[in-house]
Amino acid sequence: MIRRDSIILQMGGATALIGSELLTFIQFIGEMTASIFGALRHPGKVRRKETLYYMNVCGADGLPITILICFLAGMIIGYQAAVQMRKYGAEGFLPGLVGCTVVRELAPLMVAVIATGRAGSAFAAEIGTMKVSEEIDALRTMGFDPIRFLVLPKLIAMLCMIPLLTIFGDIAGILGGLTVGVGQLEMPLDSYYQTTVIWVKPKYFFEGIFKSGIFAYIITVTACWRGFRTGNDAIAVGRATTSTVVISILMIVIADAILAHFFNTIFFTV
Amino acid sequence: MTAAKQNHPAIEVRHLFAGYGRKTILRDISFTVPQGQIVTVLGGSGCGKSTLLKHLIGLYQPKSGDILIQGRSIVNASDEERRSIMKTFGVAYQGGALFRSMTLAENIALPLEEYTDLTRAQIAVRVEEKLCMVNLRGYGAMMPGDLSGGMVKRAAFARAMALDPAILFFDEPSAGLDPLSSASLDQLILSIRERTGATILVVTHELDSIFTIADRAVMLSAATRSIIADGPPAELRDHSPDRQVRNFLKRGREPEPRQPNED
Numbered sequence: 001m002i003r004r005d006s007i008i009l010q011m012g013g014a015t016a017l018i019g020s021e022l023l024t025f026i027q028f029i030g031e032m033t034a035s036i037f038g039a040l041r042h043p044g045k046v047r048r049k050e051t052l053y054y055m056n057v058c059g060a061d062g063l064p065i066t067i068l069i070c071f072l073a074g075m076i077i078g079y080q081a082a083v084q085m086r087k088y089g090a091e092g093f094l095p096g097l098v099g100c101t102v103v104r105e106l107a108p109l110m111v112a113v114i115a116t117g118r119a120g121s122a123f124a125a126e127i128g129t130m131k132v133s134e135e136i137d138a139l140r141t142m143g144f145d146p147i148r149f150l151v152l153p154k155l156i157a158m159l160c161m162i163p164l165l166t167i168f169g170d171i172a173g174i175l176g177g178l179t180v181g182v183g184q185l186e187m188p189l190d191s192y193y194q195t196t197v198i199w200v201k202p203k204y205f206f207e208g209i210f211k212s213g214i215f216a217y218i219i220t221v222t223a224c225w226r227g228f229r230t231g232n233d234a235i236a237v238g239r240a241t242t243s244t245v246v247i248s249i250l251m252i253v254i255a256d257a258i259l260a261h262f263f264n265t266i267f268f269t270v
Numbered sequence: 271m272t273a274a275k276q277n278h279p280a281i282e283v284r285h286l287f288a289g290y291g292r293k294t295i296l297r298d299i300s301f302t303v304p305q306g307q308i309v310t311v312l313g314g315s316g317c318g319k320s321t322l323l324k325h326l327i328g329l330y331q332p333k334s335g336d337i338l339i340q341g342r343s344i345v346n347a348s349d350e351e352r353r354s355i356m357k358t359f360g361v362a363y364q365g366g367a368l369f370r371s372m373t374l375a376e377n378i379a380l381p382l383e384e385y386t387d388l389t390r391a392q393i394a395v396r397v398e399e400k401l402c403m404v405n406l407r408g409y410g411a412m413m414p415g416d417l418s419g420g421m422v423k424r425a426a427f428a429r430a431m432a433l434d435p436a437i438l439f440f441d442e443p444s445a446g447l448d449p450l451s452s453a454s455l456d457q458l459i460l461s462i463r464e465r466t467g468a469t470i471l472v473v474t475h476e477l478d479s480i481f482t483i484a485d486r487a488v489m490l491s492a493a494t495r496s497i498i499a500d501g502p503p504a505e506l507r508d509h510s511p512d513r514q515v516r517n518f519l520k521r522g523r524e525p526e527p528r529q530p531n532e533d
Contacts, residue, residue: 130369138367141327142381143353 074176127227
């Protein structure tokens with residue numbers, strides 16, 4: 001007969017597990033912060049070659065998919081909004097609605113989700129595999145700080161490239177909305193452009209860029225933390241990758257909600 | 271290498287207790303490795319050989335006891351001191367643990383770039399020298415994934431020797447190799463000692479290797495979690511008072527009657 005623990009015991013066990021994982025996460029953030037300050041004091045110690053490599057992986061390689069997804073997302077919002085707005089004769093507001101939604105929310109969020117799937121999972125798998133094959137132990141016994149070696153190049157690359165990808169996502173999303181506005185609603189191209197410029201204020205643009213920087217930090221920290229927490233076999237690497245995607249997306253959405261509230265109540269109160 | 275002239279032992283383990291959580295893996299381990307000796311740590315699977323090695327190289331913190339590397343405690347050292355102690359030894363891991371995103375030459379050059387003021391040209395010369403020592407001349411541009419198991423291990427030896435350390439730790443160097451590659455690796459270990467004078471500690475359970483390379487063998491028991499034999503391998507095989515030791519070193523071929531009280 002299989003002995004099953006009571007629900008209370010199971011809940012207690014799960015809570016203890018979450019607590020201990022949270023503790024390692026906080027410890028990891030602490031170590032990473034110390035490494036960041038160390039890198040600021042000695043910028044020459046940051047591994048440039050690896051940083052450029054990850055910039056290419058996270059940025060240039062992810063550009064086509066980012067543009068495609070953001071363009072389609074812009075189109076979808078344009079279509080859905082156009083149907084509703086037409087009922088009230090408010091089609092003229094479509095450029096503003098698409099522009100603001102894309103720039104403030106959709107592009108940063110989409111880029112973050114794409115980056116989680118592409119870069120985040122790759123980071124976790126890479127560090128996890130290195131742990132399994134004792135490469136991280138090798139770094140430590142050589143007296144190297146694994147965070148400086150493995151995390152900082154990824155973090156710098158992500159902090160540079162994710163906001164950059166978001167700018168491309170903004171443009172692609174707005175173009176997606178424009179395709180619907182001009183193609184379906186037969187709005188003049190010039191009018192669509194002018195309305196977008198009026199509605200999408202620079203502060204919304206910077207809000208999106210700021211958010212994307214926060215998301216880049218969340219993805220990198222989560223992925224590297226899960227990578228370092230990998231067990232000692234191949235299955236554990238798979239688990240680390242999956243948990244990276246799940247935890248990152250959850251944290252991104254939570255952070256987005258907090259930031260949305262923050263920006264709307266503090267900065268953009270009119 | 272000047273280490274061989276120093277008075278203190280290269281490695282000294284004092285009453286080491288180690289484990290994970292409440293589980294004790296190693297109990298009251300004490301031994302010393304004099305400068306320039308090759309010592310093997312052996313024992314059956316699960317006896318704590320790898321755990322002992324990870325404590326010796328400073329990856330794990332023991333429950334109690336002390337480990338002195340070149341006379342300096344790695345257990346009680348600050349992070350900075352520990353990093354400095356770690357530069358005095360090199361480690362070659364069981365699977366090589368070469369960084370797969372780097373070529374062999376880049377792997378070997380890494381500690382030289384980080385810890386020395388050598389120019390690129392000087393580093394390249396040093397890398398080629400180390401590759402020659404492990405019979406991998408001309409392979410510097412290759413990636414670890416393109417090499418055979420034996421070559422990866424030799425490259426790991428080269429990286430471990432990059433900074434000319436006084437002590438080398440080899441974890442299961444023969445594991446997963448055919449007998450010929452394994453024998454050639456044994457000869458390589460002997461030639462490294464001859465050329466560099468380094469102290470070498472090898473964790474292994476390959477009997478052929480133990481009898482070929484070791485000046486001394488330290489045997490751990492999975493039952494007692496402690497050292498049950500310490501001495502020259504041939505002497506332990508022929509004259510150890512412990513039947514378990516003799517049996518292990520004779521591959522269980524000792525024709526003695528079973529004596530339950532002895533274990």
